[in-house]
Amino acid sequence: MRLFVVLLAGVAATLAQSASAQTPEEPPAVVKALGACRALTDNAQRLACYDAAAASLVQAEAKGEIVVVDRARAEKVRRQAFGFSLPSLDIFDRPARAARADAPESARTEPPPPLDRITTTVKRASLRGDGKWVFELEDGAVWLQTDTEPLRKGARAGSTIEIRKTAMGGYFLNVDGQRAIRANRIK
Incomplete structure (x- = not known):
């Protein structure tokens, strides 16, 4: 158990360092480069810019320098992590980059609802x-x-079993609709 806690703390620290190195509001350079292509007015230059930026993006993903996560995968990770307090996992609670205030209205999406309860078996x-x-x-x-x-x-x-967050940060579990008991996730 102690080894698990030490490993978990190490993973959390590593994730926190990488999260602090790049703020969530600031996209990676390869994504910024792709977005910058929109500003070019000459069609040939814009196409060349998009081709180069797309190639860089694909290469960065292949090398593991960036990870592309769709909403379904983000939701799966949020559910798997439910009950743990790892601040660096909050990237999966953030809305898609398209929801940013500077995105065009047609490209904005609603952020996912907060995950405050799960029902499972x-x-x-x-x-x-x-x-x-x-x-x-x-x-x-x-x-x-x-x-x-x-x-x-x-x-x-x-x-x-239904597990839900309490107002003070704990968790209640209801088993087969019975009266709630308090519990914490240990693994």
């Missing part, structure tokens, strides 16, 4: 010796009950 559930439940979900996430509220009927594989 329990893969495994076990009751520890101290009376607290551990839930492994279908996506591999593991949640540990933090209060001592008993469940009327036990959780089992296939149980439906």
